[in-house]
Amino acid sequence: MSSIVILGTLEQGLMYSLMVLGVYLSFRILNYADLTADSSFTLGAATAASLITSGFNPWLATLIAFFAGCLAGTFTGILHTKFKITPLLSGILTMIALYSINLRVMGKANISLLRMRTIFSDFSTFTHMEEYSVIILSIITVSIIGLIIYFFLETELGLALRATGDNEIMIRSQGVNTDIMKISGLAISNGLIAFSGSYVAQNQLFADVSMGIGIIVIGLASVIIGEVLIGTSSIGRTVLAVLCGGVIYRIIIAIVLQLGLRATDLKLITALIVIIALISPQIKNKLTPIYEKIQNKLTPLHKEKDKE
């Protein structure tokens, strides 16, 4: 792989890892399969892109993209907590509704940001780092947000959020309003996902209405990869694992593409990664007795041999 490909992969990985952190918050911390992600990613990209093309400051546009995502998450949360719609369905409903809203926001199916002022062009002129400016800015952003989320999860409120996903009965009997916890958790989650979308759009210099399709599965795959490879022994480690998972996923994809697969095969591969990760514990459980049986049959043989 050429150095440009490697650099590009890392840049993309870092930007997507913010989205992975968002998916981690809803999927693991809140134990909530939130499909809003697919559209809130696009919402972030669409919001930032259309604000930038209409002359907005790109930094401000990125911040607004974050809050747009928060709004989407809040909507899903309210559908679930106040109106008792199942998590899956409330996510899907928001996702579908946002598809139309995203088209409204952009006014057309895609927006080009060529020769526009973006956070990356700003950062590049400011620091004079030319080709490394994108990755430096990404590293800074991911580090700051990773630390914020880690600290948040260790605060009193953060503990209440984690307990909401772990044992709702328990934390409610400790005086926590779990509805508010779920809504704010989903808001932060989708805020991060939209934020990630706005970064990706500004880096690839366009926003497309379908760029978020399958984001939730990519997020899941990355969360699982990170957890398996780096571990989950503490919250700090898990946050790090999740962020690295996002980057590692991109690296795997880059390698697969270099091997000659088509870009259109990516979603299939992503789904396969998630399926393997989800079924492997079951396969392991089924194989363990067989393995033990074989071992038990082998041990007496060994003993007999020893006697001889």
Place this chain on the structure above:
Amino acid sequence: MLKIENISKTFNKGSINENTALKSVSLKMERGEFITVIGSNGAGKSTLLNAIAGNFPVDCGKIIIDNKDVTKFPQHKRANFISRVFQDPMSGTAASMKIEENLVMALKRGEKRRLRWAIKQRERTFFCEELKKLDLGLEDRLSARVSLLSGGQRQALTLLMATFKEPKLLLLDEHTAALDPKTAEKVLNLTCNVAEATHQTTIMITHNLEHALSVGNRTIMMHEGNIILDIKGEERKNVKIAQLMKMFEQASGANLNTDRMLFS
């Protein structure tokens, strides 16, 4: 302290599964009283506890705690002054979180939870002292995940979490029923110690008639959504288990049909 006035609750109203769990129940409780509740399955014992804790709105009636009408309070608001220990040892603690994290969440009950680092050295010292009282060796395992603990240990931990903020009212819903006899005895002893030490106002459901009379200072019996027996003081001291069963048969006009009560 606690005043319940004519509360009723019917589940699945208007359907074939209609089930009246509480029929105009009234109960008055003084500070420091420890009530044990007995009754056959479906008598409305758990429903009564859930109604007090606010799991569901009652159909009619009033629940007053310390002269404050809490009937309309949602569950999480009532939790500021009511603590609970559930029958299922898994219900009272968050399994994926550390012992100290569970404890600190209970320590913040009734307070505003802020964006502030949750566990500092001061809390750890306090938790160590509290856990030593349990005598389960948990004080050395503050940063272990709760999922690594046994059911009995988890229930003891839940009891500690429920009481170290001294709630106005402690609700125990057969909290020893899912434990092995030895652990159950230990958790029950802990309960009695805590209740005595702080004069904790407590309601405990039990299926064990011996415990119903030996623990606490007042016993009520429920049947088909009514309180059919309420004894305390001298009267309670003179009652034997066999008499209690007879009282039940007379009051309810039915046979006490639970083997569980006889043999436990």
